[in-house]
Amino acid sequence: MKAEIISIGTELLLGHVVNTNSAFLSRELAALGVEVYHHVTVGDNPERLVDAIKQAEQRVDLIVLSGGLGPTEDDITKKTLANYLDVDLILHEETENKIITYHKNSDFNMPENNQLQALIFADSRPLTNDTGLAVGMMLTQNNRHYALLPGPPDELEPMVENYLKEEIVKHILDEQVLVSRVMRFFGLTEAQLAEKIQDIVVNQSNPTVAVYANDGEITVRITAKAENEEQGNEAIDEIEKDIMEILPDYFFGYGDKRLADVIKDMLNERSLTITAAESLTGGAFLSDLTSDLSAGSILEGGLITYSADKKNKVLKVTKETINKFGVVSPECAIEMAEKSRAMFDADIGVGLTGVAGPSSLKDQIPGTVYIGIAYKDKQSFSKHFHFGYKRNRNRRLAVQNALELVRRVLKDMPIENTIFYGEDKK
Amino acid sequence: MKAEIISIGTELLLGHVVNTNSAFLSRELAALGVEVYHHVTVGDNPERLVDAIKQAEQRVDLIVLSGGLGPTEDDITKKTLANYLDVDLILHEETENKIITYHKNSDFNMPENNQLQALIFADSRPLTNDTGLAVGMMLTQNNRHYALLPGPPDELEPMVENYLKEEIVKHILDEQVLVSRVMRFFGLTEAQLAEKIQDIVVNQSNPTVAVYANDGEITVRITAKAENEEQGNEAIDEIEKDIMEILPDYFFGYGDKRLADVIKDMLNERSLTITAAESLTGGAFLSDLTSDLSAGSILEGGLITYSADKKNKVLKVTKETINKFGVVSPECAIEMAEKSRAMFDADIGVGLTGVAGPSSLKDQIPGTVYIGIAYKDKQSFSKHFHFGYKRNRNRRLAVQNALELVRRVLKDMPIENTIFYGEDKK
Structure with missing residues (x-):
């Protein structure tokens, strides 16, 4: 046709x-x-x-x-x-x-x-x-x-x-019915994902499998033509199983829900609250989490501390941390997470600090980002990223990777290259 | 052709x-x-x-x-x-x-x-x-x-x-050369602007005049074909003069610069700093101001206070204000502006509070927004808006109108429907 x-x-x-x-x-x-x-x-x-x-x-x-x-x-x-x-x-x-x-x-x-x-x-x-x-x-x-x-x-x-x-x-x-399902992935590029499931995509005519990139997130749409809905879903289930075997670690949800939506759902289900202290992202992380309904139940507020002075005076990151390690450091990211968590009585605190670029900050090259996570009685940690030279892309990637870190923490999934710090609170 | x-x-x-x-x-x-x-x-x-x-x-x-x-x-x-x-x-x-x-x-x-x-x-x-x-x-x-x-x-x-x-x-x-100029407007719809300058648009074949809407801002592009650049610019100057006579109040700048960019330039030129306490916009205002270069010189930080509790405990909006007037009120917007200004040692503080929707908050219908402005020794004020029922549109309009208020304050332009409050600091 x-x-x-x-x-x-x-x-x-x-x-x-x-x-x-x-x-x-x-x-x-x-x-x-x-x-x-x-x-x-x-x-x-x-x-x-x-x-x-x-x-x-x-x-x-x-x-x-x-x-x-x-x-x-x-x-x-x-x-x-x-x-x-x-x-x-x-x-x-x-x-x-x-x-x-x-x-x-x-x-x-x-x-x-x-x-x-x-x-x-x-x-x-x-x-x-x-x-x-x-x-x-x-x-x-x-x-x-x-x-x-x-x-x-x-x-x-x-x-x-x-x-x-x-x-x-x-x-x-x-045909009788058409059934389709969208799976969402984060943490690899469209080309990487397409290559990994290439055999599945190429060998399928029903269901069809299509890969799309959308602002850092990748969606895979599986569409089956079938006699009835049940049969269609069965055919899709099989493909989904094959894909999940290849990409278990990158899958985060179904349908229209973006990473931020999935985090909001998880926080709501578990009655948890979140906050953040943002530096390079300047409000973009919190803005993402409040851009839809039901934000009030998971978030009471948060902080943007752009200058070192306000990181200390408002957020109470210690001068020692700032002088000894710098504001772009795992130590500062973790302290931002912990202090914002305390300030806003939240279960999870996120600290985002880094060099958005395009120019360097002291010795740190653009794209250097540390994200800190403080979660209840768990040991706080920070993860280091290096994204690139494009300022707004760095900000976006920092926001998305912070969301992904929160998801992994809530799901107790492994997180690579973390830097632990401070006392084990357990 | x-x-x-x-x-x-x-x-x-x-x-x-x-x-x-x-x-x-x-x-x-x-x-x-x-x-x-x-x-x-x-x-x-x-x-x-x-x-x-x-x-x-x-x-x-x-x-x-x-x-x-x-x-x-x-x-x-x-x-x-x-x-x-x-x-x-x-x-x-x-x-x-x-x-x-x-x-x-x-x-x-x-x-x-x-x-x-x-x-x-x-x-x-x-x-x-x-x-x-x-x-x-x-x-x-x-x-x-x-x-x-x-x-x-x-x-x-x-x-x-x-x-x-x-x-x-x-x-x-x-022809010899092509000269073009983009003028930017805020505060009216594309249709309203097009209607106001309709005679100019219709009667022109050289220069041509075209109107576009772009995410709440309206651009007018004037393009002249001419013997040389000077002649082209002269022809454009004339059209610009005609347009400015009709729309003096809505014009905010030229070229690619969006409202947020114009504000950043104005703040930089005058060595002024800005901050905000955001409620319904949840970080979107500050995120807009930091999404490009040179944010560090105009902004040290800011605050998102979503809950009434954190408006009081973190931002120090008085319980009296919250209980007597509610969090969606001109009084609260002004106090958010003033308290954030003090907290971040800024020249200008902006408070954004309102009902993003789609559901109502107490007696307030969705789209009700108050923006407060505290600027140096000037009397603080608040302006009331009513946007509509679409949550993300309300957030975006709140951000843009807050930027426009800052522009008008810095330019000493008249602002309609303001609500004054508190002591005259002069």
């Missing part, structure tokens, strides 16, 4: 909006085993849209169109296609009711042409829009399939995930 | 990479008055690439190709085009020397096919790659122009900015 993705919108051709839909749709279609050889973008121009569709019809079985389903004059996709394919536009009552209800509950008057968003092709299968008003649809004509999707990614993505994929699997690929 | 953008890369068709080049190139070409009606993406497949080029030749004068200039087998663009256009590939010595020097200075052995990156078409004009190895080029054949650019955005973007635009202006548009 081959597909082509046509994006419609003058704003794309002016560069006002980056087209993320094509990449998203390509990933989703690849997971179904559908091949994509062309992305095409045209403006809000019926003639050029029809030309693009004609061309796609010569190349593929499934044409996915995104954009142009809204209520304004510019939204030409439905009208243009209805004319071209010679199909009637009829009212989709469910969507019409939704539009009326939406406007009743808001202060806005409903513009008359808002109803345009409720029109669908006769004999098409509507695709529900969970996050917006314009209904999507799938039409099959002469063995060729046309999917019409809204342009805004926050409407298109849920429509694809929740309705289009099922539609494709059931009605086009004649 | 019409152009078409062809992106080459199987990674784009698999959705592994989002295509940002097409939007970037479209913006740059629009600024030159060049119209773009199609974006097309094909994989690393010579046949489909040639088909795309043939089609573009029927539609436009300038074909911009991105991707496929690297040293691997997949990098088909140069070889495919050389065959198709029947031109010779010759060695570009400057690039060859650069590649040799690069490998001498690194530990890597130079792979033999690395030299492929130094090949250009005979009679083409090379485009220097300031941030990578693969040279770009511009070829004119039968009055049609072909620009070949590298795929990685961090190589393509400087090549376009520094070389391709000049090439287009001088050799294709027969």
